Structures are given as structure tokens and as C-alpha cells.
Amino acid sequence: MTNSTSSTFRRSARAAAVELSEIVKISEAARTLKLEGKDVLSFGTGEPDFPTPAHVIDAAMAAAHAGETTYPPTQGTPALRSAIGKDSGFDVTLDQIIVCTGAKQVLSNALQATIDPGDEVIVPAPFWTSYSDMLQFSQAKQVTIPCGADAGFCLSPEQLEAAITDKTRWLMLNSPGNPTGAMYSADDLAGLAEILRTHPHVWILADEIYQHVSYLPFTSFRDAAPDLADRMLIVNGVSKAYAMTGWRLGWGIGPAELIKAMVAVQGQCTSGASSVSQAAALAALSGPQDLLATRLAEFKSRRDNVVAELNDMPCLKCPNPGGAFYVFPSCEGTFGKRTPKGETITSDADFCRYLLQEALVALVPGRAFGLPGHFRMSYAYSQTDLTQGLARIRRAVDALTD
Numbered sequence: 001m002t003n004s005t006s007s008t009f010r011r012s013a014r015a016a017a018v019e020l021s022e023i024v025k026i027s028e029a030a031r032t033l034k035l036e037g038k039d040v041l042s043f044g045t046g047e048p049d050f051p052t053p054a055h056v057i058d059a060a061m062a063a064a065h066a067g068e069t070t071y072p073p074t075q076g077t078p079a080l081r082s083a084i085g086k087d088s089g090f091d092v093t094l095d096q097i098i099v100c101t102g103a104k105q106v107l108s109n110a111l112q113a114t115i116d117p118g119d120e121v122i123v124p125a126p127f128w129t130s131y132s133d134m135l136q137f138s139q140a141k142q143v144t145i146p147c148g149a150d151a152g153f154c155l156s157p158e159q160l161e162a163a164i165t166d167k168t169r170w171l172m173l174n175s176p177g178n179p180t181g182a183m184y185s186a187d188d189l190a191g192l193a194e195i196l197r198t199h200p201h202v203w204i205l206a207d208e209i210y211q212h213v214s215y216l217p218f219t220s221f222r223d224a225a226p227d228l229a230d231r232m233l234i235v236n237g238v239s240k241a242y243a244m245t246g247w248r249l250g251w252g253i254g255p256a257e258l259i260k261a262m263v264a265v266q267g268q269c270t271s272g273a274s275s276v277s278q279a280a281a282l283a284a285l286s287g288p289q290d291l292l293a294t295r296l297a298e299f300k301s302r303r304d305n306v307v308a309e310l311n312d313m314p315c316l317k318c319p320n321p322g323g324a325f326y327v328f329p330s331c332e333g334t335f336g337k338r339t340p341k342g343e344t345i346t347s348d349a350d351f352c353r354y355l356l357q358e359a360l361v362a363l364v365p366g367r368a369f370g371l372p373g374h375f376r377m378s379y380a381y382s383q384t385d386l387t388q389g390l391a392r393i394r395r396a397v398d399a400l401t402d
Contacts, residue, residue, distance in 0.1 A: 017136040021129045022368035026352070030362040041389040042362035043377045046178060046326065050243040050295055052280075059283030060247075060276045068279055072272035075099065075263045076251070080278045083285040084251050088234070090222055095256045098263055099281075101273045103209045103237040103250030104130060105266070110205060110233055110252065111138040111170075113261035119169040124155040125370030126328065128178045128207075132370070140169070144370055149319050149330060153182035157191040164195075168202050173221065176210040179369045179376035180328040181303075181321020186219040193225035204232040209250070212241035212292050214323040215300050222253075230255050240324075241292060242284045247277040299325050302379040302386060309390045310377075313397050325380040328366065332373045337400040345400070348372050359396040361389050 023044055030042045075081070076099025084099070085092045100106045107130075115121070117139040123131055124147045135142045145159050160171065173192075175184040184192075196202055206221040222234055237250030252262065266272075303320075306327055310318040315333030331351045338344050339358065345351050348365035352375055355361045366374030379386055 014137055014139060018133045021133070023129060023364050026356070026362055026364055029356060033356070033360065038360055040356075040360045040362060041385055041392065043379070043381060043386075043389060044362045044364050046240075046324075046378050046380060047245050048240060048243040048295070048325070048380045049382055052244050052247070053242060053284065053287070053291055055287050056242065056244070056280045056283045059287075060280040063279030064276050068275045070275065072275040072278060074267045074272045075259070076273065077275075077278050077282075080282045080285075081251075083282050084236075084253070087285045088220075088236075088253055090229075090234075090253060092253055093256070096253060096259055098252045098259045098266070099273050099278060100250050100252065100266060101270050102248040103207070103235050103239065105270065106233075106235045106237075106250050106252040106262075107131075107205070107207065108134055108137075109262040109265045109269075110254075110258070111135065111140065113258070113265045114203070115140045115169060118167060120165060120167045121170045121172060122160065122163050122168060122202075123172045123370075124153075124159075126153065126177075126179050126366060126374070127172070127370050128174060129368050131172060141167070143168070146371060148371070149317075149328075149374075153177065153180040153319075153328070154184055154188055155192065157195045160192055160195045164199050164202060166201070168199070170203050170205045171196070172205045172207065174207040174209075175221075176214055176218070176321070176323025178210070178324055179326050179364070179366075180319070181324040181326050183214060183216050183218070183322035184221075185216075186224050189219060189221050189224035193221075193228060196225070196228060200231070202231075204228060205235065206232060207235045209235060209237055210240055210324040211236060213296060213299055213325060215296070215303070216322040218323070233258060238281045238284050241295075243295075244280065244284065247274075247280055249273055249277045249281045299379070302381075302383060303327070305383070306377065306379045306386060306390065309394070313394050315397055315400070325378055327377050327379065328369075328374050329377070330374050334397065334400060337402060340399050348375055351375065355393060355396055358399075359392040361392050361396075 030040045033040045081094045081097040115138040120141045120143050122143045125144050233254035238244040307318050310316050316329050318329035334345050352363045352365045364376045
């Protein structure tokens with residue numbers, strides 16, 4: 001009989017820094033309650049409730065039947081990259097575009113291709129939760145700049161100037177933004193660009209995935225500062241605008257040297273994005289676009305209703321977002337109040353926990369996005385669910401006492 005020894009699993013320091021996001025944890029808690037037979041309404045995820053357009057599905061099926069099921073080019077098919085270039089309106093060549101398995105991989109590829117341990121990345125808060133984990137995984141130092149409701153949740157040129165050091169590698173900017181829906185105007189971006197021109201070592205990572213969910217005029221950072229295009233990466237995709245989250249298809253547009261480095265990273269990670277998904281994305285970009293306006297109008301109607309209802313509730317204050325499909329209200333007015341069970345609410349996490357347990361409504365506390373005192377509610381859900389959820393929130397808030 002041979003002796004065997006067992007070894008203890010050891011996670012790398014890089015992986016140990018990455019945990020399940022609070023959004024996922026809340027979703028799992030809501031799922032547990034549902035399994036117990038509870039009628040939980042979850043407004044925690046950012047996924048349109050519209051179907052993928054029929055002509056997009058037809059194109060994917062046709063591609064599969066035509067044999068487009070082999071390894072695709074790592075950088076993306078020339079046809080799709082050409083369509084992406086035309087859709088963007090930028091004067092770009094195919095070597096300046098990369099197609100990835102979702103916009104999240106675009107961000108990850110860029111960081112893995114450019115970050116050395118200790119490099120700094122400026123991130124305005126509140127921010128999408130995955131930014132922090134991606135930065136930790138790439139061993140970057142996140143420089144968080146709080147941008148409150150009084151500033152429209154937007155970074156100011158003065159804040160940017162004060163945060164830049166000789167170690168700054170990127171500025172990550174999301175407009176329209178998750179979780180707030182805040183949008184940077186052309187003037188806002190011009191002000192930031194003025195600062196960046198004096199710091200040529202700082203690159204711009206502009207996450208514009210919600211471009212087509214904009215209720216105010218949208219300006220791309222690249223259009224606001226075309227002279228900075230040689231150190232700018234634009235991130236976009238089909239997930240939000242075309243309701244194609246599960247197709248996992250996003251892209252990046254940037255200088256050829258950066259794209260080449262990102263292709264090398266992707267080649268040793270996932271290789272090319274799904275060939276069928278690329279055919280679907282090509283159909284989405286080259287097909288009829290009238291659905292964008294139709295769906296935007298529906299999102300705007302939901303936004304208006306949600307904002308009005310929340311602002312009509314005591315203790316809550318809800319700014320009117322300029323884009324995306326989230327609201328980010330302040331719940332600080334509930335702090336110090338007591339629940340019907342006698343528990344005192346002291347934080348946004350307490351408030352969201354109370355709503356989940358007592359109202360069976362799942363929301364995400366602002367601390368998950370780097371700005372406590374708020375909560376995020378997605379309105380990418382049916383009007384019926386939103387109406388019922390808002391009624392539950394109102395009853396729960398009305399039940400709080402001093």
C-alpha cells in the first residue's frame with residue numbers, strides 16, 4: 001500500500017482579493033427567499049426585460065446553419081469590426097477595434113495588458129462594482145474619488161487634477177453611469193480633457209455601454225476630445241441597447257498598439273468571441289434601428305414613474321438620472337429610525353436588508369458602489385413589477401418610526 005499525502009488548496013493573493021459582489025450576494029439571498037415560497041421582487045440586476053430582436057436571432061441561426069461555428073479571428077471578424085467602426089462614427093481602421101466576450105472582457109483585457117503592480121487608476125465613486133475587482137485582480141491601486149449627488153455624481157476637473165500622480169495609468173469614466181444614470185455633458189468632458197492634456201501619461205478608459213439608453217444628448221469622450229484618441233479606449237457592446245446580455249458580445253475602440261496588446265491577452269484567455277454571437281451583433285448593428293427609440297421611450301416612462309414615486313416617499317430623495325436604467329436615491333433620511341421589529345436603521349445596508357426581509361424587495365446598498373447612504377434600484381423591469389415593488393417600499397418606509 002502506498003502512502004498518499006493531501007495538499008491544502010492555496011488561493012493566489014490576486015484571486016484572494018476578489019470576492020462575490022454584493023449584488024450577487026443580494027441576488028442569492030432573494031433567490032433563497034423565493035425557494036422558501038416568498039414572493040420576492042428583485043430590482044438588483046441591470047438587464048433589460050425586452051427580448052433580443054427577432055432579426056438578430058434569425059441571423060444567428062442562419063450563421064450556425066451556414067457553418068459559421070469554427071474558431072473565429074481572435075480580434076473579431078472583419079465584417080463585425082467594420083460595422084462597429086461605422087456605428088461608432090469615429091474615423092478608425094480595423095486594427096483599432098477588438099471584439100470581446102462582453103464589454104467586461106474589454107475592460108479586463110485592457111487592464112491586464114497595461115497595468116503593472118502599483119500603477120494607479122482613478123475611479124469616480126459611485127462606480128460599477130466590477131471595476132474594483134478587476135483593478136484588484138490586475139494589482140492596480142484604485143484611487144477612488146467620491147462624487148456625491150450635489151455634484152450630479154460627476155467628477156470635476158479640480159478633483160481629477162488633485163488625484164493625478166506620476167503613477168496614474170488610467171482614468172475610468174462611465175457615462176451614462178452605473179449605478180446612478182449620471183451623464184457627462186460635452187462641457188463636462190471638455191473640462192476633464194483640459195486637465196488630461198497636461199498629463200500625457202494618463203490614459204482614458206471610457207465605458208459607454210449605455211450610450212443608447214440616454215435621455216439627454218449623449219457625447220462620447222472621443223468626440224469631446226478627439227486629440228486624445230491616441231490614449232483613449234472606448235468600451236461598448238450590444239448587451240444593453242439590443243437586450244443581448246446573454247450573447248456576451250462587446251468591443252473596444254482605441255489606438256492600434258493598445259488593441260494589439262489586448263488581442264494578445266485575449267488570445268491566451270478566451271480566444272475569439274463566439275462566432276454565432278458575432279453574427280448576431282453584426283445583424284443588430286446593421287439591421288433596423290427604430291427599436292432603440294421605442295425601447296428608450298419605455299425606459300424613460302419607467303424612470304419618470306419611479307423617480308416621482310420615490311420622491312413622494314418620506315425620508316427618500318431620488319435624483320433624476322440622465323441615462324441608463326437605474327436610480328440611486330439617498331436613504332439617509334431613514335437613519336436613526338426604527339423598524340416595526342424595533343431594529344434601528346443606521347446604514348444603507350440596514351435599509352436594504354429591512355426592505356428584503358419585511359417588504360420582499362431586493363435592492364443594492366450604495367456601499368457596494370463606493371458611495372454609502374444610497375441604494376440602487378434598476379427599472380429594467382415591467383411596469384407591473386415596478387408598481388408593485390414601489391408600493392411595497394412605500395409601506396415599509398411608512399412603517400418606520402422615530
